[in-house]
Amino acid sequence: MKTSIAQTTHFMEIALKEAIKAKGRDEVPVGSIIIDKKNNIITTNGNRINELSDPTAHAEILCIREASRKLNNKRLFDCKIFTTLEPCTMCASAISLARIRTLYFGAFDFKGGAIENGVQFYNSSACNHKPEFYGGFNEKESSILLKSYFEKKRV
């Protein structure tokens, strides 16, 4: 099933709510959501690196692990992931390993991103499964949230 622009905005808003909740836990404010092919929400989550003492507990990884467990399938064929920040190299690769069909992300991450920036993993010949990807959804809200978090940290 196609996901309309209005639906994409709706799902990104849910991801943003997870990012805000992550900020409340003193985590880098990033949130994600995975939906199935019928646009049903399978899972939502935000960063929990500090909470779980787990450097892999990025929002995307937590969503992938939970969605796979819920669907009892190591492959998330036809699923879509929405995340408020351009995925890092670990998450970009995990999204590919999970065979997710489409990635929508919010703000671009010029330093740590791995889709349009960094190793541009999906353009690499080492990438076995290349999801479709679209960046810049709800970019402003996501960027403001991240900036306010890091500015507070610097004070």
Place this chain on the structure above:
Amino acid sequence: MKTSIAQTTHFMEIALKEAIKAKGRDEVPVGSIIIDKKNNIITTNGNRINELSDPTAHAEILCIREASRKLNNKRLFDCKIFTTLEPCTMCASAISLARIRTLYFGAFDFKGGAIENGVQFYNSSACNHKPEFYGGFNEKESSILLKSYFEKKRV
């Protein structure tokens, strides 16, 4: 504390035992081990992708998550990881995010590896923490194990 060649071989043999156990669970036979700065073993594990229905359940990720939990620290400073196969892009990035000091790996993975092959993540300007890395330890045993697993799958 320095890790001697004899000790490296010893730790790689433990990782290989985890790879053999993974094969017994019908997983791609890869095993890993993380040690602390005093050469004490913190954790060992093998792939559990099928068992857990989790595409991120590579041996390295499971070890990082468990070691971080055990040490109650999202950073594994001064720790070393030994793994029987050149880490993939997800695991290479996770090892960096965890601030692991040194990576020793067995067989080179010309297709899926991300250290000497693929995106060569630690040579990328996008990589914030670059662990020292050494490949080719117990390479033959690791390769034979992987080949026998995939040959059996093809029959």
